[in-house]
Amino acid sequence: MIDDDDGAAVFLIEARELQGAIERNLLDLSAAPGDRALIDALFRDIHTLKGSGAMFGHVDLAHFLHGFETAFEALRAPGRTASDALINVALRACDQITALLDDAAAARAGNASILEALDVALGGAAPAADPPADTSPAMPAAAPAEEGWRISFSLGPTALGLGVNVPALLAELTDLAPDAVRITCEAAALPALDALDPACPPFAWTVEIAAALDRARIDEVFLFLRDDLVLDVTPLSGPDAGSAPDRVPETPPQTVSAAPPGASADAPAEPVPGTATRQRERSTMRVATERLDEIMDRVGELVIAESRLHDLSMALQSPALMAVAEDIRRLTSGMRETTMSIRMLPIGNLFSRFRRLVHDLSDQLAKPIDFVTTGGETELDKTVIELLNDPLVHILRNAADHGIEDGTARTAVGKPRQGTITLSATHAGAEVHIRIRDDGRGLDAGKLRAKAIERGLLPANSQATGPELFRLIFEPGFSTAPAVTELSGRGVGMDVVRSVVQGLRGQIDVDSEPGHGTTVTLRLPLTLAITDGLLVEVGGERYSIPVAAVEECVELPPDLALGAGRSNFLNVRGDLVPFLRLAEVFETPGPRPDFQKVVIVAGSHGRIGLVVDRIVANAQTVIKQLSCIHAGLKAFSGATILGDGTVALILDVGHLIALGTAIEDRARKRKGAA
Amino acid sequence: MQAVTLTLSDEIFAIPTRILHEILEPVPVTRVPRAGSFATGLINVRGTVVPLTDLRVAFGMTSRPPDENTRMLVLDVPVAGAETTVAVIADRVLDVTELDDAAVGEIPEVGMRWPPEFLSGIARTDQGFVIVPDLARIYAAALSEDSADFSLEKDPSSCV
Numbered sequence: 001m002i003d004d005d006d007g008a009a010v011f012l013i014e015a016r017e018l019q020g021a022i023e024r025n026l027l028d029l030s031a032a033p034g035d036r037a038l039i040d041a042l043f044r045d046i047h048t049l050k051g052s053g054a055m056f057g058h059v060d061l062a063h064f065l066h067g068f069e070t071a072f073e074a075l076r077a078p079g080r081t082a083s084d085a086l087i088n089v090a091l092r093a094c095d096q097i098t099a100l101l102d103d104a105a106a107a108r109a110g111n112a113s114i115l116e117a118l119d120v121a122l123g124g125a126a127p128a129a130d131p132p133a134d135t136s137p138a139m140p141a142a143a144p145a146e147e148g149w150r151i152s153f154s155l156g157p158t159a160l161g162l163g164v165n166v167p168a169l170l171a172e173l174t175d176l177a178p179d180a181v182r183i184t185c186e187a188a189a190l191p192a193l194d195a196l197d198p199a200c201p202p203f204a205w206t207v208e209i210a211a212a213l214d215r216a217r218i219d220e221v222f223l224f225l226r227d228d229l230v231l232d233v234t235p236l237s238g239p240d241a242g243s244a245p246d247r248v249p250e251t252p253p254q255t256v257s258a259a260p261p262g263a264s265a266d267a268p269a270e271p272v273p274g275t276a277t278r279q280r281e282r283s284t285m286r287v288a289t290e291r292l293d294e295i296m297d298r299v300g301e302l303v304i305a306e307s308r309l310h311d312l313s314m315a316l317q318s319p320a321l322m323a324v325a326e327d328i329r330r331l332t333s334g335m336r337e338t339t340m341s342i343r344m345l346p347i348g349n350l351f352s353r354f355r356r357l358v359h360d361l362s363d364q365l366a367k368p369i370d371f372v373t374t375g376g377e378t379e380l381d382k383t384v385i386e387l388l389n390d391p392l393v394h395i396l397r398n399a400a401d402h403g404i405e406d407g408t409a410r411t412a413v414g415k416p417r418q419g420t421i422t423l424s425a426t427h428a429g430a431e432v433h434i435r436i437r438d439d440g441r442g443l444d445a446g447k448l449r450a451k452a453i454e455r456g457l458l459p460a461n462s463q464a465t466g467p468e469l470f471r472l473i474f475e476p477g478f479s480t481a482p483a484v485t486e487l488s489g490r491g492v493g494m495d496v497v498r499s500v501v502q503g504l505r506g507q508i509d510v511d512s513e514p515g516h517g518t519t520v521t522l523r524l525p526l527t528l529a530i531t532d533g534l535l536v537e538v539g540g541e542r543y544s545i546p547v548a549a550v551e552e553c554v555e556l557p558p559d560l561a562l563g564a565g566r567s568n569f570l571n572v573r574g575d576l577v578p579f580l581r582l583a584e585v586f587e588t589p590g591p592r593p594d595f596q597k598v599v600i601v602a603g604s605h606g607r608i609g610l611v612v613d614r615i616v617a618n619a620q621t622v623i624k625q626l627s628c629i630h631a632g633l634k635a636f637s638g639a640t641i642l643g644d645g646t647v648a649l650i651l652d653v654g655h656l657i658a659l660g661t662a663i664e665d666r667a668r669k670r671k672g673a674a
Numbered sequence: 675m676q677a678v679t680l681t682l683s684d685e686i687f688a689i690p691t692r693i694l695h696e697i698l699e700p701v702p703v704t705r706v707p708r709a710g711s712f713a714t715g716l717i718n719v720r721g722t723v724v725p726l727t728d729l730r731v732a733f734g735m736t737s738r739p740p741d742e743n744t745r746m747l748v749l750d751v752p753v754a755g756a757e758t759t760v761a762v763i764a765d766r767v768l769d770v771t772e773l774d775d776a777a778v779g780e781i782p783e784v785g786m787r788w789p790p791e792f793l794s795g796i797a798r799t800d801q802g803f804v805i806v807p808d809l810a811r812i813y814a815a816a817l818s819e820d821s822a823d824f825s826l827e828k829d830p831s832s833c834v
Binding site: 301304541585586587588624626627628629630632633635636639640641645646647648649 | 705717723725817
């Protein structure tokens, strides 16, 4: 048996997942109102949640879900489609599930009105409205049979695997009327011994209870077994009187359809996906995040210790030690990869949360908005994903509220009535780019500039345009000004977005075209904790450059070796690449060696060469954040501890590339002026 | 309060032991380019990267090269609202003593060589006058000072 406390906790986690799945399917259904597979999936999830809710004592939840299920039943009628109104009420019902899970006592009162609204939304076509409290003995179909009942049942092929205990089940039936029960085992379908699958229940059972009994009490026994169960309950008085076998009432016919054991069920697709899902779930396990963080910390320390071992083995030149060190290096590297991959999650989980947000916004603002997501399979560190929630909510809300025009205005300018917000994620080198695009009215550069000048963010004569100007919408306080930019207002400072993204060592780009919409791109590093670094040396000091950004390393041509006052461009196979002499930028004393190297780093926005004295090695780099005392130094994204125990700074490639772009701009302007 | 006393340029300073983590023999320091003279470097304290700061800079004293008495004190100081682990250089660590709070007197208004806003008080002990620095203020001031940034204007290689 499941430990009660653990079981209840697991139930809550699973219930929230199911609630999420129901919400997702409802949103899908709003796009494809007649999709049978979706409707079936919805029923399956509601049903599962009802069953396990009752099992863990969530009586209110089970009753509510029963009502939900019953009302929704009408949707299964052929040709029925889900109206928008219905979806909206159903989404409210979905919220009610969460409320009931959080605090059933407080939320209980809301049940009736939602169920009523569901009935109305279904246009009264709901089936004979069962009162929501069905699993209680008060249900209409629960009239006691005078003579008793004959119960014939057989279990589905997965029942034993799912933990159904047949003796316990029979005992439970016996307990209903201990003196008046006759159990018959029907072994007709029993296969030959060598064909017997021990995991598959081979028997069908008939239980006759010769006592006046509520039908509901029998149903209760089978409450959690429905999926593959073939169950016939007939009153003993007249086996032939009710010719149609009386099925479990609240379960839709498609799901329980009485397929004879072994024969192909008339809805084979139905139980199979459910079973498959369940089996997949069993091959995973839940681990507390703190434990993963702990592993990550340990791996970080391991990486540092490994590089010390490596340095030591190189110094001692003992073949045996070197062999061990090499093994440890390989293992550490594998360990690191695995640990990182455990923490990587597809961002799609986050995206799907926003579908509801946009759906609701569209409803509230009375603007038709289509929400498109792509790249949901893109993986990001779990911590990053969690932190991204709030910024994305702000951006999406602003896009819907201020970016997208209302339907009439859109039609007037010849755009489709329905606005589109696209949320996409892509990998770009060592970064993940998350892009939120709307096809609304775009940012008003003129107003934005005026406001920025008024607030002293730009000099009075500023002619700032483009990204430089748009970036100001993320200034603290800037967004609270009413009706300045499409991204302003609602009191949700976009500076929240900026601070979170900066905290993640990421960057924000804003692009906007008047009349055509706005694109906000969040550029985030792939991982937070460990990267591969290229260790370089400048004047005896060592710096680490993220390998993922390194394009190539070349020799600095002798004619450029002398330094300042000369061209700051390098000819790399015909392309001019701007470069920085790190020794100059870092004010490193001492002479330069004869043959300096150039490490060319690239990002989505350009590239730059970094002139160094020497390239030392590739090394795994455990990133340590710089304290706030050094946080102002944008050229460094952090520090790391090297094998010999000293600290090396990690160069912030994005910032350096921006410098490279600035150098190019300057050269272009100069050329233009000349 | 219990405090550790140390010397910087022949003046005696006192730092509460409450915020003291440990006292280290000098370890290798990694210079942080363009970080100014107050927080010039980083050191590795048992796997943690800690900024090394020089109070002598805050008090306008002349620095001197490390010798066999030089120590690094690892402290927890509130910087920008958050407890931050920092290290400070001491020319010599003297003692751990009990400073009577009453003995930590007012700061004399005249005759002060040091910026008064950086002092919590001055205590008189049998070793002489002891300066109790206001570390929170000192670090806040270091933060608000425009830390050298890598803008192109300051970048010597920008003369294209």
